[in-house]
Amino acid sequence: MHGPELLQYLITGLTQGAIYALVAAGFNLVYAATGIINFAQGEFVMLGGLLAVTFVAWHMPLAAAVLLPILVVMAVGAAVHWFAIRPLRRAHVVTLIMITIGVSVVLRGAARLIWGADSHPLPPFTPGDSIGLGGATVQPQSLWIVGVTAVAGVALALFFRRTLMGRAMVACALNSRAARLAGIRVDRMNMWAFAFAGGIGALAGSVLTPMTFTSYDVGTLLALKGFCAAVLGGIGNNMGAVLGGLILGVVESLGAGMFSGYKDAFAFVVLLLVLFLRPAGLLGVGLRRDDQ
Amino acid sequence: MTPDGRSLLRLSSVRVFYDSVEALKGVSLHVNEGEIVALVGANGAGKSTTLNAICGLTPVRAGEMTLQGQSLTGLRPDQVVRLGITQVPEGRQIVGEMTVLDNLVLGAYLRLRAREKAAVREDLERILGMFPILQERRNQAAGNLSGGEQQMLAVGRALMARPRLLLLDEPTIGLAPRLAHQILDTVAGLRAQGTTILLVEQNVLASLRVADRGYVLETGRVVLEGPSDELLRNRDVQRAYLGKDYEEV
Numbered sequence: 432m433h434g435p436e437l438l439q440y441l442i443t444g445l446t447q448g449a450i451y452a453l454v455a456a457g458f459n460l461v462y463a464a465t466g467i468i469n470f471a472q473g474e475f476v477m478l479g480g481l482l483a484v485t486f487v488a489w490h491m492p493l494a495a496a497v498l499l500p501i502l503v504v505m506a507v508g509a510a511v512h513w514f515a516i517r518p519l520r521r522a523h524v525v526t527l528i529m530i531t532i533g534v535s536v537v538l539r540g541a542a543r544l545i546w547g548a549d550s551h552p553l554p555p556f557t558p559g560d561s562i563g564l565g566g567a568t569v570q571p572q573s574l575w576i577v578g579v580t581a582v583a584g585v586a587l588a589l590f591f592r593r594t595l596m597g598r599a600m601v602a603c604a605l606n607s608r609a610a611r612l613a614g615i616r617v618d619r620m621n622m623w624a625f626a627f628a629g630g631i632g633a634l635a636g637s638v639l640t641p642m643t644f645t646s647y648d649v650g651t652l653l654a655l656k657g658f659c660a661a662v663l664g665g666i667g668n669n670m671g672a673v674l675g676g677l678i679l680g681v682v683e684s685l686g687a688g689m690f691s692g693y694k695d696a697f698a699f700v701v702l703l704l705v706l707f708l709r710p711a712g713l714l715g716v717g718l719r720r721d722d723q
Numbered sequence: 724m725t726p727d728g729r730s731l732l733r734l735s736s737v738r739v740f741y742d743s744v745e746a747l748k749g750v751s752l753h754v755n756e757g758e759i760v761a762l763v764g765a766n767g768a769g770k771s772t773t774l775n776a777i778c779g780l781t782p783v784r785a786g787e788m789t790l791q792g793q794s795l796t797g798l799r800p801d802q803v804v805r806l807g808i809t810q811v812p813e814g815r816q817i818v819g820e821m822t823v824l825d826n827l828v829l830g831a832y833l834r835l836r837a838r839e840k841a842a843v844r845e846d847l848e849r850i851l852g853m854f855p856i857l858q859e860r861r862n863q864a865a866g867n868l869s870g871g872e873q874q875m876l877a878v879g880r881a882l883m884a885r886p887r888l889l890l891l892d893e894p895t896i897g898l899a900p901r902l903a904h905q906i907l908d909t910v911a912g913l914r915a916q917g918t919t920i921l922l923v924e925q926n927v928l929a930s931l932r933v934a935d936r937g938y939v940l941e942t943g944r945v946v947l948e949g950p951s952d953e954l955l956r957n958r959d960v961q962r963a964y965l966g967k968d969y970e971e972v
Contacts, residue, residue: 595828595835595836598828599832601818601820605819605820606817608780609817609818609829612780612812612816612881613804613829613830613884614804614805615832616799616801
């Protein structure tokens, strides 16, 4: 591999990695608040992209078409919690995780009914040609993806560290009994966690779609990759999600460059290696949950 | 010891079931404003269940619970906290991964939601002044505190809600005698500052010494009640809970 070629793989990898990081952040949000791995996270991404496609087709300005899906999918996330998770709150967390898999199937099916099985395009956020960089090229949409991921990562970190709601959400996850006794409504908090996860998923979907097209079934693979990124970084750790996402994206891109055709296998090789060698993830400390 | 107009908390014939097992079989008790009332009894007598029923953590199947005449029955935990009752739960239940300061702030969650920022900050300073060890370790992870320090943190966190009634569940459990005394001294000090306290303890002797009155709970029923000194002199109490045998009594 030559220099420019390598650089191109790196750029592609970082862009893809930023998307994985956003998906991983969605996983972390729900996990941090509820201890649940939400396998419908990929469907939140898919819905975000497809809704943006539809809103553009309805001649909405691009900014509105991209931002409105965030609100809609937040509502979907809240509804998923309220109708699928909350009624079973006494169930074991593994049961709830399986329910999220069921929810993902339902959302995928509904999306297929609404949007069909075709792939749909979305225009780039800013028009214009690719930017040359040392023999490689960067698409403007790549910069959007990386920028949006960076902003979302910082916003999430500030939310959990600095805001009362963020700390209350973390408290619900670490010790729900203590949280309830402090007057925190754990079910409401969990609903908000699902809503925020929906919002960040939709955001990932709308920044991603101009690069890759979208269809009803893009969520499955994205969720698995995002989950790998979250585990790689240390589940629940948002800096870890960003790191895990970027590493995974670059590994995948370089791997695909060397052994084309096996691109999707690399994520799972990485996942297995992490689980064998460092199950807590790169930045994870292995959360101790007080109430279980 | 009939309940009078001053009684802050009143339970009448409260019954609680865990599935089909009746954990509280009609518990009646009251706590007057400014009192320390001890709820004593063996493991499984229903002491913690009583506190959890008051807090809205455990549903009540029959009976009535009131705070100054206002019904508590069927309220959610956050509504109970809002009315002025907070619990220091058994096993402290602090959030070990969070700092001491964050744990205290969470205690004032509802007040912060109600934008009482200045008052909360004042209380934070007051409580840190009350427990110098918490002041010293305010930025450390709460999980690194010793058992006694964690208990103080749990009490401090409950006080951050500015409760009218504080429910303490086994605050001295697992603590060395010296620390246990220190905690009970703190409890007495809180009453002096105007907080009413319902204290659950297995340590019957120590808790009746700080309490004004006591209730003895046995398998979900109040079997004895009265002023602490009377209970301490009572032969049944001495035999069952203070480890004295027939000879000594």
